[in-house]
Amino acid sequence: MKRTAASGTTVTATPATVTALIDEFAALSEPRSGPGVTRLAYTPLERRAHDVFTERMRAAGLRVWTDAAGNTIAERQGTVAGLPAIGTGSHLDSVPNAGTFDGVAGVVAAMEVARLFTENAVTHRHPLRFVVFAAEEGARFGQACTGSRIAAGLTTAADLDRFTDAEGTTLREAMRGSGIDPDRVDEATWMRAEWAAFVELHIEQGSVLDSSGTGLGVVDVISGSTRFRVDLHGRAAHSGGTPMELRIDALTAAAEIVLIAEELASDDEHDGTRVTVGRLDVEPNSITTIPGDCRLYVDVRDVDPARQRATADEVLARARTVADRRGVGFRSDMLADASPVALPQLVRDAMAAACDQLDRRYRILPSGASHDSQMISRVCPVGMLFVPSLNHGVSHSPDELSTAEDITSGIEVLAATLLSLDTGLQTG
Ligand code: GLV
Ligand code: MN
Ligand code: MN
Numbered sequence: 001m002k003r004t005a006a007s008g009t010t011v012t013a014t015p016a017t018v019t020a021l022i023d024e025f026a027a028l029s030e031p032r033s034g035p036g037v038t039r040l041a042y043t044p045l046e047r048r049a050h051d052v053f054t055e056r057m058r059a060a061g062l063r064v065w066t067d068a069a070g071n072t073i074a075e076r077q078g079t080v081a082g083l084p085a086i087g088t089g090s091h092l093d094s095v096p097n098a099g100t101f102d103g104v105a106g107v108v109a110a111m112e113v114a115r116l117f118t119e120n121a122v123t124h125r126h127p128l129r130f131v132v133f134a135a136e137e138g139a140r141f142g143q144a145c146t147g148s149r150i151a152a153g154l155t156t157a158a159d160l161d162r163f164t165d166a167e168g169t170t171l172r173e174a175m176r177g178s179g180i181d182p183d184r185v186d187e188a189t190w191m192r193a194e195w196a197a198f199v200e201l202h203i204e205q206g207s208v209l210d211s212s213g214t215g216l217g218v219v220d221v222i223s224g225s226t227r228f229r230v231d232l233h234g235r236a237a238h239s240g241g242t243p244m245e246l247r248i249d250a251l252t253a254a255a256e257i258v259l260i261a262e263e264l265a266s267d268d269e270h271d272g273t274r275v276t277v278g279r280l281d282v283e284p285n286s287i288t289t290i291p292g293d294c295r296l297y298v299d300v301r302d303v304d305p306a307r308q309r310a311t312a313d314e315v316l317a318r319a320r321t322v323a324d325r326r327g328v329g330f331r332s333d334m335l336a337d338a339s340p341v342a343l344p345q346l347v348r349d350a351m352a353a354a355c356d357q358l359d360r361r362y363r364i365l366p367s368g369a370s371h372d373s374q375m376i377s378r379v380c381p382v383g384m385l386f387v388p389s390l391n392h393g394v395s396h397s398p399d400e401l402s403t404a405e406d407i408t409s410g411i412e413v414l415a416a417t418l419l420s421l422d423t424g425l426q427t428g
Contacts, residue, residue: 099400
């Protein structure tokens with residue numbers, strides 16, 4: 001039994017229960033979608049995963065509701081009326097061909113904390129809210145963290161037609177198709193007065209914790225991300241009939257841009273910057289036709305906001321130069337832009353103290369990935385607790401791996417953190 005100094009309350013999580021829940025969510029995957037889990041943002045399958053959460057939390061005696069953005073929230077009452085909530089949770093949507101831990105680990109952690117607190121009759125002054133955010137992954141619509149952005153007031157109903165998936169479905173249409181009324185999303189905005197703090201457990205999605213053998217991670221800063229699309233317009237023509245010097249090939253221009261972006265992000269000034277061209281759409285995508293059109297999707301990540309925006313501008317400027325030199329038409333569109341967020345010392349200290357109390361090793365590290373907590377930091381102080389990712393830290397891949405023991409350890413630290421925030425926060 002583990003003891004939290006702040007409250008004297010004991011909770012012990014079990015790896016087998018964690019594994020069973022992770023497996024239950026892993027089974028909710030698009031059939032015939034290839035390896036790994038595919039449960040995209042704002043699909044009926046994502047809603048089904050939220051329903052599993054709802055059923056489990058109701059069974060644990062919590063009040064559960066789904067807000068107008070499709071975020072699902074379960075509340076465990078506090079003992080002092082009128083105090084703001086302390087929250088924890090993550091997301092249940094995935095990228096295509098994902099692993100089974102990204103987002104799910106944090107939701108399972110929230111579910112386990114709720115269950116353990118109920119089983120052990122743990123009381124707390126503040127209400128505790130266990131949250132599943134909708135549509136965290138940017139894989140479908142380009143913008144990450146849509147559910148939490150709506151909660152934070154960063155995305156509104158007016159934005160929903162700006163985003164389309166690969167099939168041309170808009171975010172508005174996808175929401176409607178999964179039973180969410182897009183005209184009402186602004187009702188999902190979280191009121192600052194209702195929230196005291198939020199803590200998200202997540203897998204690291206990198207290899208720092210595993211390779212250094214330091215156990216858990218306390219995040220100090222979450223990287224920002226600037227995403228844009230570049231449309232290159234050349235001339236589709238016969239691959240046999242057109243001599244090399246007479247071509248306007250959109251794909252060779254794109255290839256040059258991909259390599260320039262890689263080179264830029266790899267120089268000394270950009271130590272820590274990450275630039276990725278993760279998607280290329282080629283038209284007509286036929287072996288015997290010179291590619292007439294090519295669309296690149298570029299993602300620039302950094303913990304330094306000025307460098308993040310300067311790098312995005314530089315990639316765009318160099319891409320335009322390539323296009324001009326090759327006589328290729330050029331157009332760019334901004335898809336999404338989120339700033340890096342430094343996480344407050346208050347919540348970091350609570351997590352570090354919880355690790356110390358439970359005798360768990362931890363290190364401070366930045367998050368390379370985006371997270372819902374980044375958006376929720378607009379509403380209340382947030383913290384992030386990382387669990388080691390094995391297999392070289394791969395994520396957004398079926399090879400993603402974390403151990404149930406590490407997640408269990410994270411759940412116990414999360415529980416202790418929530419209880420220490422409950423007693424330590426000056427909220428009433
Ligand atoms: C979220 O998974 C991200 O792309 O950072
Ligand atoms: Mn995630
Ligand atoms: Mn992800």
